[in-house]
Amino acid sequence: MNTDAVRERASDLPDKPGVYQFERGDAVLYVGKAVDLRDRVRSYADPRGERIRRMVARAERIDFSVTETETQALLLEANLIKRFQPKYNVRLKDDKSYPLVQLTDHEYPRIEVTRDPDDAATVFGPYTDKGRVETVVKALRETFGVRGCSDYKFDGRDRPCLDYEVGICTAPCVDEIDADSYLTDVDSVRRFLDGETGVLAEPMEQAMQTAASEQEFERAANLRDRLSVVESFHEGGAAAIQSDAPEERVAVLGVSIEGSDATVARLVSERGKLVDRERHRVAASEVREVAPLLSAFLPQFFAERDLPDAVLLPERPDDEDVLAWLDREGTDVRVPGAGREATLVDLALKNARRQTGRRDECARLAEALGLDAADRIEGFDVSHAQGKAVVGSDVCFLDGDAEKSDYRRKKLTDENDDYANMRRLLRWRAERAVEGRDDRPDPDLLLIDGGEGQLDAAREALDAVGWEVPAIGLAKDEELVVTPDRTYDWASDADHLRLLQRVRDEAHRFAVAYHQQVRDEVSTTLDDLPGVGPELRKRLLRRFGSVEGVRAASESELGDVKGVGPSTAATISARL
Incomplete structure (x- = not known):
């Protein structure tokens, strides 16, 4: 839009509080709030900064919503920013919480490390070191035998699994331990x-x-090394630092900004004890100062959460509307200069700098591919047996780590065509995203397990649906990174290539595991053979891959499978 178009549009707006949006096509470029919509939008005819000047030039239209009060405008702005993730706003991205340990609410509770606990589970944490948590959980399972398996593996068993054999589960699934003894261990x-x-x-x-x-x-x-971890597990934790603050619940924020990457570390103190720590990634665009970033972060983060009694900050936010809102809600805003509260703010700052101070593999990948970011990557693969039991996997990595709560999988139409299968899988993901049926944020990058052919199939699906997310392929044989424009042959020890390999390998593992599950669930002609029960059928399918593979096997090869004697091998060979 040019200067005249902005002034003309502004003259049509009311002189009331509200929210305005600069838009291009279906994309929202910028969301802002205003006490007076007409005056605020008119000011964009003469933008003060280069970033805003570029945004106005790209915009095709301006939309708006009127609110009753300035506070409503503030909260509506925060919600719209989170919903549309506009490119030119300071915006809160996915917050990556610390790991928790949960004991599920089952008849025989399960223990597991998670970032997304069940609603009815008993939850412990959060903890700062996932490696230490996993070491302790393993020691707990070895000592007390509490199960860690999924409901799918637990239900319907007729004999213990490998966890029982290696001594990390007491096998309540097959009554190797009675319920009272198991619950005592829990x-x-x-x-x-x-x-x-x-x-x-x-x-x-x-x-x-x-x-x-x-x-x-x-x-x-x-055992000595693990005992050291166990003995130090509860040291230096929740009560390590105390606040003199008289309030029941206090939030402490620290901010670190490096380029377009910013981190807000949040500590929570309850009744004087530090009980929670999290870091939140913020897309800061060209914002270089702490005060405006806090002005954007506070309403976006707390719009859908309970406000604390007080917020301790390194700097005072520069938006008086935000400060007025917090004051009306009864939240005290303080910038401590000394004492224990200042120590808490300093700790939050150190937590924030731990994240942004690292030029990590995600940033290197984004730079190598010319992307704004590559923090959230989804990987895709398909698996089948000669066109049977076709499934697709969709795994997610956040900040270089597997985000298993965001994994998804899909049964596909049986067809022995890898390109068609990949096309269906990506179309399914894209349609869910565009129609708002997927509760996950859009990723920064899609990684396809395969080369140019699989990538072309995936892009055809994305184009057909209109989901504009960058997609690349990673071919297995030569580990070449394939993009729509060129092919990269990165050094084998490059961190950003290893990141892609981890995503690709996990997508492949997840797809194969699901394929095997689906394949074993399918009723086959083996079910009708005398002497072939469910367990033997599974072993035969795992050994030979399909009914066709079993049919092609010789009697001697069949006899190599556990549970298949000479008469059973002869029966299988004759009947198939």
């Missing part, structure tokens, strides 16, 4: 996670001494 796990370290440390120390006395020195050393 209670011991709960006591440890509540802070009773000796519940786990004492049996581990006894096991270490036994291993040493039996001259199993490698096992003793391993």
Whole structure:
């Protein structure tokens, strides 16, 4: 839009509070709030900064919504920014929470590390070091035998799984332990996670001494190292730093800005004890100062959350509307200069700098591909057996780590055509995104397991639906990165290539696992053969891949499968 078009549009707007949007096509470029819509939009005829000047030049139209009050405009702006993720706004992106440990609300509770706990689960944490958490959970399972398997694996078993064989589960699924004894073990796990370290440390120390006395020195050393992790697990945690603040709940924010990458670290203190820590990534565009970034972050983050009694900040936000809103809601805003509150703010700043101070593999990947960001990547693969039991996987990585709560999978139409299968899979994902049926944010990048042919099929699906997300392929044989414009042959030790390989390999693993599950669930002609039960049918299909593979096997090859004797092998060979 040019200067005259902006002034003409502004003259049509009311002189009331509200929210305005600069738009281009179906995209929202910028969302802003105003006490007086007409005056505020008219000011864009003479933009003060180069970033806003570029935004106005790109815009094709201006839309608006009138609100009753300035506070309503503030909250509506925050919600619209989160909904549309406009390119030219400071906007809160996916917040990556710290890991939690949950004990599920099953008859036989399951223990697991998660970032997305079940509503009815008993949850412990958050914790700052996922590696330490996983070490402790493994030690808990080895000591108390609490299950970690999914409901799918737990239900309907007739014999224990491998977890029982290696000693990390007491197999309640097949009544190897009675319900009361199992729940007693679960209670011991709960006591440890509540802070009773000796519940786990004492049996581990006894096991270490036994291993040493039996001259199993490698096992003793391993137990010693893990015991050290267990004993320090509850140290330096929630009550490490206390605040003198009289309020019930206090939020502490620290901000670090590096280029277009910003991080807000948030600490939460309840009744003087630090109980929660999180870091939130913020797309800061060309904002270089803390005060305006806090002005954008506070309403976006707290618009759908309970406000604390007080907020401790490194700088005072520069938006008086935000400060007035917090004041009306009874939230005190303080910028402490000394004392324990200043120590808390300093800790939040250190947490923020830990994230933005690292030029990580995601940033290098985005730079190499010419993208704005590559923090959130979704990987896709298909798996089938000669066109049967066709499935697709959609895995997600956030900041270089697998975000398993955002994994999805899809049964596809049986067809022995990898390109058609990939086309269907991507169309399914794109349609869900465009129609608002997928609760996940749009990724920064799509990674297709395959080369030029698979990528072309995926892009055809994206173009047909109109989902504008960058997509690339990673071919297995030569590890070439294929884009619509060119092919990259990066060094094998390049961090950004290794990131893509991790995503690709996980998409492949997830697809194959689901294919095997679907294949084993399918009724086959093997079901009608005398002497072939469900377990033997699964072993035959795993060994030979399909009914056709079983049919082509010789009697001697069939006899190599556990449970197949000479008469059964002869029956299978004759009947198939």
